[in-house]
Amino acid sequence: MMVLYDYWRSSAAYRVRIALNLKGIAYGQIPVDLRLGEQRQQAHLSRQPQGLVPALQVNDDECLIQSLAIMEWLEEEYPEPALLPKDAIMRAKTRSLMNQIAADIHPLNNLRVLKYLVDDLGVSEEKKAQWYHHWVSVGFSALEKQLGDGPYCMGDKLTYADVCLIPQVYNAHRFDVPMEAFPKIQAVYEHCLTLSAFADAAPERPGDQ
Numbered sequence: 769m770m771v772l773y774d775y776w777r778s779s780a781a782y783r784v785r786i787a788l789n790l791k792g793i794a795y796g797q798i799p800v801d802l803r804l805g806e807q808r809q810q811a812h813l814s815r816q817p818q819g820l821v822p823a824l825q826v827n828d829d830e831c832l833i834q835s836l837a838i839m840e841w842l843e844e845e846y847p848e849p850a851l852l853p854k855d856a857i858m859r860a861k862t863r864s865l866m867n868q869i870a871a872d873i874h875p876l877n878n879l880r881v882l883k884y885l886v887d888d889l890g891v892s893e894e895k896k897a898q899w900y901h902h903w904v905s906v907g908f909s910a911l912e913k914q915l916g917d918g919p920y921c922m923g924d925k926l927t928y929a930d931v932c933l934i935p936q937v938y939n940a941h942r943f944d945v946p947m948e949a950f951p952k953i954q955a956v957y958e959h960c961l962t963l964s965a966f967a968d969a970a971p972e973r974p975g976d977q
């Protein structure tokens with residue numbers, strides 16, 4: 769069975785949990801507690817040299833890292849249900865949304881970046897929150913313009929763009945980013961959470977509390 773090195777609140781790990789659920793793949797989970805710094809311990813660095821989660825042990829020999837690379841591998845090895853469109857232009861547009869979230873929004877509000885702002889650069893908690901809100905809002909403003917009538921990012925087909933978006937919106941809610949300016953993003957979020965693959969992967973799952 770595959771094993772996911774995971775942290776419940778990690779949005780990159782949350783992407784992979786959703787993807788595994790959508791593909792119907794059973795997997796085990798080993799927590800790597802980011803708050804305790806376990807991601808920087810040698811045991812984890814030997815599987816993920818960057819000191820980040822997720823990492824997915826796919827067999828006895830191979831442990832894959834980087835959520836988008838893992839998702840692409842899953843798509844190749846488990847093509848059904850397809851989470852990238854067949855049409856090459858639509859596939860490129862889907863990957864564009866994935867990258868806007870995973871490469872342009874998420875890295876700026878990652879734990880280690882926020883920690884560096886506060887611990888090393890002496891930024892106040894208030895300014896840290898301002899930084900977070902600013903970069904998420906810049907990213908969401910652009911995304912909002914690219915979404916249509918839903919219910920998914922790419923219209924009526926669920927894709928990896930949704931798999932990337934939902935954890936980022938969860939994160940934005942957690943940091944109290946006002947969502948009024950992003951009604952399409954919020955609607956996709958609410959719709960996806962009605963699906964068990966998303967709800968079961970959520971950091972706070974229904975029934976947890």
Ligand SMILES: N[C@@H](CCC(=O)N[C@@H](CS)C(=O)NCC(=O)O)C(=O)O
Pocket residue numbers: 777778779780781802807819820821822833834835836870878879880881
């Ligand atoms: N591009 C990476 C990002 C991974 C990443 O940033 N993970 C975060 C959690 S969402 C992490 O492990 N942070 C630990 C830290 O900042 O110390 C991916 O998609 O896998």
